[in-house]
Amino acid sequence: xxxxxxxxxxxFWGAELKRxxxxxxxxxDALRRMVFxxxxxxxxxxxxxxxxxxxxxxxxxxxxxxDGFFERTWRKLIDDKRYADYFAAxxxxxxxxxxxxxxxxxxxxxxxxxxxxxxxxxxxxxPLAADEYIEDKVHARLDRAIILKEATRPLYWAxxxxxxxxxxxxxxxxxxxxxxHIARLARERKILLQVLPFAARAHPLMGRMLTLMEFEDxxxxxxxxxxxxxxxLDDPALMKRVQESYDQVRAAALSPEASLTxxxxxxxxxxxxASST
Numbered sequence: 001x002x003x004x005x006x007x008x009x010x011x012f013w014g015a016e017l018k019r020x021x022x023x024x025x026x027x028x029d030a031l032r033r034m035v036f037x038x039x040x041x042x043x044x045x046x047x048x049x050x051x052x053x054x055x056x057x058x059x060x061x062x063x064x065x066x067d068g069f070f071e072r073t074w075r076k077l078i079d080d081k082r083y084a085d086y087f088a089a090x091x092x093x094x095x096x097x098x099x100x101x102x103x104x105x106x107x108x109x110x111x112x113x114x115x116x117x118x119x120x121x122x123x124x125x126x127p128l129a130a131d132e133y134i135e136d137k138v139h140a141r142l143d144r145a146i147i148l149k150e151a152t153r154p155l156y157w158a159x160x161x162x163x164x165x166x167x168x169x170x171x172x173x174x175x176x177x178x179x180x181h182i183a184r185l186a187r188e189r190k191i192l193l194q195v196l197p198f199a200a201r202a203h204p205l206m207g208r209m210l211t212l213m214e215f216e217d218x219x220x221x222x223x224x225x226x227x228x229x230x231x232x233l234d235d236p237a238l239m240k241r242v243q244e245s246y247d248q249v250r251a252a253a254l255s256p257e258a259s260l261t262x263x264x265x266x267x268x269x270x271x272x273x274a275s276s277t
Contacts, residue, residue: 010048013045013074014047017042028040029042037052050215051092053232054075057073082139090223090230093213099155100213101212102156102157103196103249104159106161106163109160109209109211112191117178118141121169122137124169148185148191156190159250159253160194175266176271179267193263194250195263204248204249210222210246220239220243222234
């Protein structure tokens with residue numbers, strides 16, 4: 001589903017929510033309390049500024065007695081087979097964000113990946129998959145990265161653990177190209193990038209990944225991912241703790257200039273290794 005038509009469908013979802021809420025003679029605040037969401041979320045759902053999570057859609061059906069309408073429609077809209085089920089909602093939010101901050105402890109963030117690197121990661125996770133499946137995943141990830149090329153691109157700030165630079169995903173040639181790509185994005189001022197060196201030792205996000213997203217007309221959201229699972233977080237108290245953890249990691253990282261020097265050095269090492277084999 002193209003982005004424009006998908007957005008129109010979410011606007012229909014929001015309009016139906018407003019109509020059925022008013023038919024039930026409930027204010028936005030009353031419905032908010034009944035489905036246990038924060039702040040002005042109901043209004044943002046109705047204007048298609050923000051998309052609800054599945055459990056909220058289910059509770060809306062229960063409160064408004066809509067026989068599963070909002071859950072079914074939600075599943076149809078969010079069912080993008082290019083992405084894992086647990087990541088589809090985060091992928092939607094990513095396209096709407098005005099600011100994205102990421103931390104990765106082991107692999108290059110999806111928005112920064114090159115095709116060969118993505119292919120190697122996907123194949124590692126799906127060693128028996130057909131070529132068509134692998135290429136679909138590669139194209140989906142590259143499609144996501146288009147937002148960094150647009151004039152209205154979000155402010156993007158990534159902190160990568162040094163392990164991301166040292167694990168030779170796909171081999172030396174793939175890693176050289178990948179790190180050169182990241183360096184080019186930073187050099188062209190399309191992204192802000194820092195590296196957390198091994199010397200930084202323990203930190204609040206050890207072994208984890210984290211994406212923080214901010215929006216023009218909606219509260220911030222965080223996305224975390226585990227083994228074949230992912231979670232969107234938007235509780236204000238939890239978001240405060242998550243932001244503090246990210247700030248600690250960012251403070252311990254190398255400066256952008258020193259980070260770029262380290263990335264270039266690692267890329268050169270991989271390039272020499274690739275040319276000698």
